[in-house]
Amino acid sequence: MVNTKISRRDFHKSTVLGAASLAMSAGPMVRNVVGANDRISIGLIGAGGMGQGDLRDMLRTGQVDCLAVADPYVPNRDTAIMLTNGAAKGYNDFRELLDRKDIDAVIIATPDHWHAIPMIMACQAGKDVYVEKPLSHTLVEGRHMVQAAEKYNRVVQVGTQQRSGAHFQKVVELVRGGSIGKVTLAETWIHGNEYPVGLECQPDTQAPPWFDYNLWLGPAPDRPYKQVRTLRTFRWFWDYSGGILTDWGTHLLDIVNWAMGVEAPRTISAMGGKYVLDDCRETPDTLDVTYEYPASPVSGKDFLVRFSNRVANSHGPDGHGYGIQFYGTDGTLFVDRDGYTLWPEATRVGPDRVANHNVIHGEGSSQHYPHVVNFLDCVRSRQKPHSDVATMHRSTSVGLLGDISYKLGRKLTWDAEREQFPDDAEANKLLTKEYRKPWGLI
Ligand SMILES: NC(=O)c1ccc[n+]([C@@H]2O[C@H](COP(=O)([O-])OP(=O)(O)OC[C@H]3O[C@@H](n4cnc5c(N)ncnc54)[C@H](O)[C@@H]3O)[C@@H](O)[C@H]2O)c1
Numbered sequence: 001m002v003n004t005k006i007s008r009r010d011f012h013k014s015t016v017l018g019a020a021s022l023a024m025s026a027g028p029m030v031r032n033v034v035g036a037n038d039r040i041s042i043g044l045i046g047a048g049g050m051g052q053g054d055l056r057d058m059l060r061t062g063q064v065d066c067l068a069v070a071d072p073y074v075p076n077r078d079t080a081i082m083l084t085n086g087a088a089k090g091y092n093d094f095r096e097l098l099d100r101k102d103i104d105a106v107i108i109a110t111p112d113h114w115h116a117i118p119m120i121m122a123c124q125a126g127k128d129v130y131v132e133k134p135l136s137h138t139l140v141e142g143r144h145m146v147q148a149a150e151k152y153n154r155v156v157q158v159g160t161q162q163r164s165g166a167h168f169q170k171v172v173e174l175v176r177g178g179s180i181g182k183v184t185l186a187e188t189w190i191h192g193n194e195y196p197v198g199l200e201c202q203p204d205t206q207a208p209p210w211f212d213y214n215l216w217l218g219p220a221p222d223r224p225y226k227q228v229r230t231l232r233t234f235r236w237f238w239d240y241s242g243g244i245l246t247d248w249g250t251h252l253l254d255i256v257n258w259a260m261g262v263e264a265p266r267t268i269s270a271m272g273g274k275y276v277l278d279d280c281r282e283t284p285d286t287l288d289v290t291y292e293y294p295a296s297p298v299s300g301k302d303f304l305v306r307f308s309n310r311v312a313n314s315h316g317p318d319g320h321g322y323g324i325q326f327y328g329t330d331g332t333l334f335v336d337r338d339g340y341t342l343w344p345e346a347t348r349v350g351p352d353r354v355a356n357h358n359v360i361h362g363e364g365s366s367q368h369y370p371h372v373v374n375f376l377d378c379v380r381s382r383q384k385p386h387s388d389v390a391t392m393h394r395s396t397s398v399g400l401l402g403d404i405s406y407k408l409g410r411k412l413t414w415d416a417e418r419e420q421f422p423d424d425a426e427a428n429k430l431l432t433k434e435y436r437k438p439w440g441l442i
Pocket residue numbers: 045046047048049050051070071072073076077093094109110111112114132133134159160161215216217218230231232233234247
């Protein structure tokens with residue numbers, strides 16, 4: 001293994017500022033480079049549901065040794081350590097994990113408000129990164145993350161694992177190859193029904209002694225502890241997440257961007273509200289977003305993209321609870337994690353249209369395990385992984401833009417090249433957020 005040293009001054013000059021008293025402590029920073037046959041030493045930051053899932057598949061490859069697990073919630077940290085048969089050392093504070101020179105790569109599976117800071121710090125510390133989706137909590141964070149990966153020459157895979165599924169790759173081929181003609185609309189949706197209970201409204205209380213709630217909050221505003229705002233259900237609160245539009249929406253909208261060969265919408269129009277669920281969540285129970293996209297290189301035409309989420313009715317198009325459906329001049333193509341179906345349009349024969357019953361079905365394929373394997377391959381080869389950080393910044397941005405339109409209650413125009421809403425100071429303000437000191441992006 002070859003280590004290239006970068007100076008401590010360089011490290012401190014760059015992007016992230018942690019608590020001065022807890023700043024990265026030991027020696028000079030290193031950039032790790034893994035040889036073709038080396039085992040890869042990893043650390044896990046954020047050991048909840050997805051962190052454990054990511055770790056399981058990493059271990060299953062037989063190519064990694066997990067040396068460390070950082071999580072401010074002790075039960076999750078301990079469970080992840082058990083998955084390593086006790087081999088990993090536990091940390092409360094991820095900065096101590098990043099200080100270790102023997103770790104080549106990290107998994108970051110923290111809540112969304114805690115993706116950018118450890119990811120950028122990991123890049124600065126010379127580690128490659130597997131960071132969960134959505135890439136970031138704000139658009140500005142996402143851009144900083146792209147820059148950090150480039151500056152420190154790091155391999156970064158984002159956890160949009162559908163990109164590694166063979167049947168999703170096939171669907172992209174079908175759309176790009178013109179199998180359904182010119183696509184005028186792509187619909188995405190995720191629906192469920194939590195009515196009437198929803199999320200329990202709990203009184204403020206004290207966090208248990210096995211939970212460092214202050215570190216869990218990190219850059220988020222200080223608030224009294226309520227369990228429901230933290231583990232797993234954080235995604236229904238704006239301080240920690242973009243709601244379901246960035247949670248599931250990133251997975252779904254990413255496939256549309258990919259298949260259509262586009263990066264960003266031209267306009268965004270979101271509507272919805274908390275109409276029937278009288279619970280403690282902040283995000284809407286009903287949401288509809290319509291995006292106007294500029295011409296796709298696939299069709300040469302503009303097209304629309306829709307995202308819809310319902311939390312109080314579970315029915316979706318053709319009975320699917322979630323999915324992606326492309327509507328083209330020659331056919332309709334549905335895909336979810338279990339497979340795809342292509343229904344051709346009726347064939348034009350002279351002045352008539354004749355029904356075409358040649359429906360094509362494709363089986364689902366494994367996604368998460370090949371995604372992890374692709375990351376490890378790229379750590380060795382230094383190639384771009386399937387869900388590289390720059391592309392996933394764009395895919396994550398689609399959901400984040402929808403959230404901004406929803407919060408402002410109006411249609412927005414987006415300049416993707418400048419990453420700005422032209423002449424719209426109110427909307428541009430929402431491209432970033434306040435960070436609770438001492439955390440922040442600088
Ligand atoms: N790729 C996928 O399909 C997929 C599926 C589920 C979740 N996710 C993503 O994974 C992330 C985590 O989601 P989850 O459902 O596992 O949430 P979770 O609440 O179960 O787990 C998050 C863990 O991060 C820990 N954490 C918080 N702050 C931390 C810090 N500063 N340092 C270290 N650990 C910290 C929490 O204590 C918790 O154990 C989210 O961004 C989510 O969007 C991805």
